[in-house]
Amino acid sequence: MPTRVLVPSGVLGLGFDRAALAAGVARRPDIIAIDGGSTDSGPFSLGAGQSKYARAATKSEWAEIMAARRAAAVPLVIGTAGTCGADATVDWMFDITAEIAAETGESLRVARLYSGQPAERVAAALAAGRIRPLTPAPGISAEGLAQMTSIVALAGAEQVQAALATGADIVIAGRTTDTAIIAALPLARGDHAGAAWHGAKIAECGALCSTNPTSGVILVEFDAQGFTVEPLAEGAACTPHSVSAHMLYENADPFILYEPGGHLDVRGARYHALDARRVRVEGSEWVPGPYTVKLEGARVAGYQTTILAILRDPYYVAHARAWVDRLTAFLRATIQRRMGLAPDAYGLEFRLIGVDGALGALENRSGAPVEVGVLGIVTAATQEQASEIGKLINPFVLHYPLTDDEELPTFAFPYSPATTDRGALYAFALNHVMMLDDPMAAFRLTVIEVGA
Amino acid sequence: MTETVADIALKVRSKNAGPFWVTVDVFCGSPAAFARLSAGLETAAVAALYGQSVQLVKLFDIADLHVIKFSFPRPVVQGAPDDRDMHGAQWAHLLAEAAVA
Numbered sequence: 001m002p003t004r005v006l007v008p009s010g011v012l013g014l015g016f017d018r019a020a021l022a023a024g025v026a027r028r029p030d031i032i033a034i035d036g037g038s039t040d041s042g043p044f045s046l047g048a049g050q051s052k053y054a055r056a057a058t059k060s061e062w063a064e065i066m067a068a069r070r071a072a073a074v075p076l077v078i079g080t081a082g083t084c085g086a087d088a089t090v091d092w093m094f095d096i097t098a099e100i101a102a103e104t105g106e107s108l109r110v111a112r113l114y115s116g117q118p119a120e121r122v123a124a125a126l127a128a129g130r131i132r133p134l135t136p137a138p139g140i141s142a143e144g145l146a147q148m149t150s151i152v153a154l155a156g157a158e159q160v161q162a163a164l165a166t167g168a169d170i171v172i173a174g175r176t177t178d179t180a181i182i183a184a185l186p187l188a189r190g191d192h193a194g195a196a197w198h199g200a201k202i203a204e205c206g207a208l209c210s211t212n213p214t215s216g217v218i219l220v221e222f223d224a225q226g227f228t229v230e231p232l233a234e235g236a237a238c239t240p241h242s243v244s245a246h247m248l249y250e251n252a253d254p255f256i257l258y259e260p261g262g263h264l265d266v267r268g269a270r271y272h273a274l275d276a277r278r279v280r281v282e283g284s285e286w287v288p289g290p291y292t293v294k295l296e297g298a299r300v301a302g303y304q305t306t307i308l309a310i311l312r313d314p315y316y317v318a319h320a321r322a323w324v325d326r327l328t329a330f331l332r333a334t335i336q337r338r339m340g341l342a343p344d345a346y347g348l349e350f351r352l353i354g355v356d357g358a359l360g361a362l363e364n365r366s367g368a369p370v371e372v373g374v375l376g377i378v379t380a381a382t383q384e385q386a387s388e389i390g391k392l393i394n395p396f397v398l399h400y401p402l403t404d405d406e407e408l409p410t411f412a413f414p415y416s417p418a419t420t421d422r423g424a425l426y427a428f429a430l431n432h433v434m435m436l437d438d439p440m441a442a443f444r445l446t447v448i449e450v451g452a
Numbered sequence: 453m454t455e456t457v458a459d460i461a462l463k464v465r466s467k468n469a470g471p472f473w474v475t476v477d478v479f480c481g482s483p484a485a486f487a488r489l490s491a492g493l494e495t496a497a498v499a500a501l502y503g504q505s506v507q508l509v510k511l512f513d514i515a516d517l518h519v520i521k522f523s524f525p526r527p528v529v530q531g532a533p534d535d536r537d538m539h540g541a542q543w544a545h546l547l548a549e550a551a552v553a
Contacts, residue, residue, distance in 0.1 A: 254521060362502065
């Protein structure tokens with residue numbers, strides 16, 4: 001049975017074309033699916049269990065999508081709610097949903113799919129030999145797992161299907177694969193499995209697979225042989241090139257995509273234009289395999305304080321590297337003397353913005369910058385210690401001379417105080433998969449009625 | 453004068469492929485540029501640019517799209533204390549500026 005999936009945007013919080021969303025609703029979709037996050041902006045969201053997007057932006061976009069759902073009278077599913085899909089951000093998204101329902105006066109059945117993993121469950125799986133490392137994987141142990149602030153497993157189509165089977169109007173899912181929320185319904189209805197996953201991969205970034213990437217809205221129609229993708233914004237088009245090129249995006253392998261329970265192989269896919277804006281794809285293959293779910297985890301890797309100074313004095317700009325090397329040696333000795341901290345008990349690094357700030361040791365070009373930004377980063381075991389080191393180095397970052405026989409320089413500080421406490425530094429601590437006998441064994445589902 | 457990848461290709465982009473990998477796409481733009489770059493870009497040279505072992509660099513020549521794709525483990529894991537580029541998008545310029553044999 002053909003299945004139409006409407007994707008309003010690549011991620012909730014980045015905006016979409018309203019007219020295109022209305023056009024999508026008019027096409028009578030069977031489901032509306034949108035992604036709520038990814039690891040793309042780093043480990044903070046998962047580590048802290050917080051959304052990276054503003055609540056106000058999330059709420060106003062979600063209210064519009066909820067209204068589209070009401071008009072279409074079909075289920076709405078969001079995956080990886082609140083950027084990281086931790087249990088806390090699923091509840092954050094649920095609170096926003098309940099608030100909107102109260103404001104609009106609608107009654108809704110809302111399912112929450114939780115992907116959070118207790119450390120003990122993962123440790124038991126590790127002991128049972130049911131955790132496999134991917135390449136490259138950090139080392140793990142039961143102790144290390146217990147210290148992680150957050151662990152999630154990426155749900156696949158089966159868990160999203162279980163949530164849809166509750167009859168929910170809205171499914172708020174924790175961490176899922178980007179594709180699972182789109183592939184779930186076509187797979188449940190028996191559409192072509194290779195097409196379901198491939199079409200989901202093409203649509204998961206919204207209109208990024210079209211010639212108008214920021215317009216957001218995409219409609220994918222799945223059937224027994226393949227899928228058809230079309231953008232809904234005025235003037236946007238999908239071409240065989242724009243669609244097939246999307247397999248390159250943020251993908252290490254452009255032909256193979258691993259999912260829970262198997263992998264997608266698109267080497268045999270054929271893309272052809274149905275007209276100037278729609279593309280038909282057939283020939284992708286789903287290859288069943290063992291049922292594993294990927295794990296993501298974050299731990300605290302220290303606490304940071306930063307300081308920024310700008311060198312404009314041409315003599316110091318020309319000798320910026322020598323200056324920070326001399327400064328660092330002096331500061332290391334001073335920190336040891338005054339705080340009793342050995343050099344390996346904390347991190348102290350100065351990055352030269354204007355010299356090699358982005359690439360570090362990989363930089364192979366040099367030039368003559370007008371000014372150099374010196375970004376000092378202190379990483380310590382506690383915030384108190386990082387702040388203390390920051391205060392200790394502050395006057396020297398401002399005044400330290402390149403040689404002993406010159407007047408003390410004074411560099412430009414853009415702030416007062418010159419130091420900024422950054423809080424916890426989180427690190428990704430898992431790149432592993434966990435084997436499951438029952439797809440729901442590591443996931444939890446709750447259903448509640450909200451509104452009038 | 454030696455030509456660089458950027459002189460020949462339409463566009464070079466890089467991006468994380470998850471927190472542990474980075475992928476660099478060279479959009480050649482024409483069959484001629486694709487032929488020139490797939491012959492002139494050595495995996496070993498790309499590995500050296502990014503300080504990676506050549507065994508860990510995956511190369512995909514995608515003739516239909518005139519694209520050459522390199523994927524390899526990130527030189528530093530995303531978000532690690534010594535990571536300088538959270539999204540890995542500036543690494544593209546190392547390859548864009550590389551000389552082509």
